[in-house]
Amino acid sequence: MAPLIPRLHLFEVADQPWFPDFLRGYMQAALTAAWTTHIPLLQTSSPAAIVSRILSTQLSSSRVRDYVFIDFCAGGGGPTPQIEKHLNRAISSSPASTNSASTPSYAAAAVAPPPVQFILTDLHPHVELWSAAAAASSNLTYVKESVDAARAPTDLIASHKRSGKKVFRLFNLAFHHFDDTLARRILKNTVETSDGFGIFELQDRSWAGFFSCCLFGLGTLALAPYYAYLWGSPLALVFTYLIPILPAVLVFDGWMSSLRTRTPEEVVALLKDCGAEGGEEEIAKWEVKSGRETFMWPVGRVHWFIATRK
Template identity: 65%
Template sequence: MSHKPSKPLIPRLQVFEIADQLWFPSLLRKYMQAALTAAWTTYIPHLQQSSPAGIVARLLSQPNLLPHSPSKYVFIDFCAGAGGPTPQIEKHINSSLTHHHSRKSPQVSYAQAAARPEPVKFILTDLHPHEELWSAFASASPNLTFIPESVDASNAPASLTQQQGKKVFRLFNLAFHHFDDTLARKILKNTVDTSDGFGIFELQDRTIGGGFVTCCLFGVATMLLAPYYAFVWKSPLALVFTYLFPALPFVLVWDGWMSSLRTRTAEEVEQMLRGCGGDGVEDWVVKSGSESFMWPVGKVNWVVGYKK
């Protein structure tokens, strides 16, 4: 069940995150991105109700959230990084569409097959593309593509925002808190002027439970699961930077705390949207909520906006 996140006790602060710095080693940044992707996509039965990526997919598929079905949109991740949750969101949404249709029509005729819902398309983009990583995701799904060139979310090219009769929905997964107020308004204005909707999804907020405690638990989980992920990533060095020189858990926790201080509430996002100067912004609807994926503090906090 969706509910409103708690009101933060402190104002938003544009503090720095270690992994954003140019001097931060690329190998550690790679491990951090992989760890954050794991936080989005891992599902532990009996401990979690769903993975966070699964929650986002379910939200976007709900008939009462967006004015149109998911198949009417192209979902563009404007800050895809190393891939993040978007490949899993794509898989969840298209699998649920197929499952729902086959359950309604167990013996599919030719006419029924023609009436199947159209697969939902997703596109990965970023200011700093990860072409090699994205290629692997794209090769695993015909519904996932990427833009190999740099894409500025505050000035998206028309070739990207004009999708042959489809509506454009922008995704910001664990990303919108990185933008300062000036850049955030520019991105929202460009969204209003060239797109039909957006979704901001964060795993932290400016509360003690949703910020400080959640990030500490993430650091503990990193320490516990490091051997498994070192095997999955085929990189024993992950163990070195977790146990011998614990740079990885330290930076994950520190940057998590800083991310919490930078995260905007739904009210703050809507206020920026209304004041961004976009054409017809008064006709946009904003919805928000918080969905639990792990008791007691694991939550996906979301803000969704769309044209009426």
């Protein structure tokens, strides 16, 4: 069903230049935690694990190896490092990745396909955070220079094309930030240079989307001591309890994100109107799929949109 509320491109507090960088860092860390945390009994799995499963299922465990995944709005790293771990773990244990029981283990190891590679990029790189994530996995790298998703560097795309890989762009909790003009430019560049893209959001323009933002604020209040200890930053407690800026802004920006989030039909409309070279004939070469999966009943959902070149 179409949302009752039309899409409104309103502002988010954390996007404003006057918002303190250290508070923005806490918010990015909290959003990363929302992607990667799995609370037994309450959640079936983490949203990051669900995204990896969606990619493996929709691209199939064999075809997914054909791609290199580039996160064009990685922020502080977001869920991509965890998506990489879950995806490579899943496809390495899939039937397509193993030989029959009669095959010697040394032969199986010799023909085992390489793991899928992921790359972090952003208009405003977070090199220190990315380098720490990349140090934990040989399948994760990053571009330390600024990367504009509407004008992807030719060498970044071409280097992977030359190696026989297809380029798949990731937009994790990011595409709603673009107004229609910028979204069309990004889609145009994507269609002209890449082979697939995926949009993953944790909210939408529904009552469930708005309520999930409220639960996120409550979760921040409940888990702040744990994450303050994990991050080694007691100051986060000050801005959670004494001066509750973090939960207030997280909930408010979550509501604004909900109002900004597009339906699959609205993304398709932008795709058809993006002005890509080749026009409608080029767009017709793309296959579009979308859906949603629940990670925490009744309102925690991953909303996904995947497009691939046929």
